[in-house]
Amino acid sequence: MIIFFYGDNNFKAKQKINELKTKFFQEIDPNEHSFNVLDGVMVDLTEISQTVNTGSLFTKKRLTLIENIFANKKVSILEELLNYLQKNNLEKSDDILVLYEPKLKNQKGKIVKVSPNGEKDSPLNAKEKKLFEFLSQQKFTQEFKPLTPAELSGWIKTEVEKRGGTIKSAAVTELINYSNNDLWQINNEIEKLINYKPATEIASSDIEKICSPAIDDNIFALTDALGNKNKPLALKILEDQYHLDVADEYLLAMLLRQFKIILQLKVSLNNGESPSKIGPSLGLHPYVAQKSANQTKYFTLAQLRRISSELTHLDYLNKTGQTDFRTGLNLLIAKM
Structure with a gap:
């Protein structure tokens, strides 16, 4: 099975990956012997094939996560990976291969690479396009986009309620302003707020007392x-x-x-x-x-x-x- 995640909503993508790992460990691999993470920036095809194809004495399935393969500097790696995935018919395998690309995003209908150096985002080259097209056609593909203002407000309310609290609408807006839409920071601030007011509705004044603007x-x-x-x-x-x-x-x-x-x-x-x-x-x-x-x-x-x-x-x-x-x-x- 091939699972492909991409998009610059790093928090939601990591959350989804953690859910997959938790489910895999609970249902298939409680001893965590059959899970591997490969650094896509440095990995080569030999390491990928050895990791994905290596059997385990303890479980019948393996879970392999590769992150940032599109940032790999080896010129031929994307073409090699595409050929390997197609030749070995991995989409029908019991083993699970998760590829996550945080530096790919949909920009006005076109997939671009987010520059790691603060420069202009760049379009995909021919080899990148071929691999992306193959991966995006898989049954389990998901893009993680930044949340819209309405989605972000709803997410904050849901997260607060999950942790046993409530929050006023004005406080939601205040928290968004403080965090500059950063879900990692919002998540951390929600935890602080819940601990500060475990049984009382969170108000704007609480945000001002407890939270830090955008970057601490x-x-x-x-x-x-x-x-x-x-x-x-x-x-x-x-x-x-x-x-x-x-x-x-x-x-x-x-x-x-x-x-x-x-x-x-x-x-x-x-x-x-x-x-x-x-x-x-x-x-x-x-x-x-x-x-x-x-x-x-x-x-x-x-x-x-x-x-x-x-x-x-x-x-x-x-x-x-x-x-x-x-x-x-x-x-x-x-x-x-």
């Missing part, structure tokens, strides 16, 4: 410290966040998002765009745009691209159990 000021402070090469301060800010029980995944998501914002702003400023117009064109809250624009002077484009790449790799290593998040982030900071 501590994230700005951390990137400031990194930009100024003040590693002791950066590590202290991190330790403070750990003591406050801020989720590792949230910290990493916010750090990665912030460096990508700085990168986008740096590219735009270098292209001569007006600072007053860049923020709105990128859909940034004025507060976030101003703070982030000030941080562009700390880093070169090469540094920003390297840091973004290393944070993305750390995210992969953490999710696949190859490193501890906190150790990995401390090592990354030490290298800066």
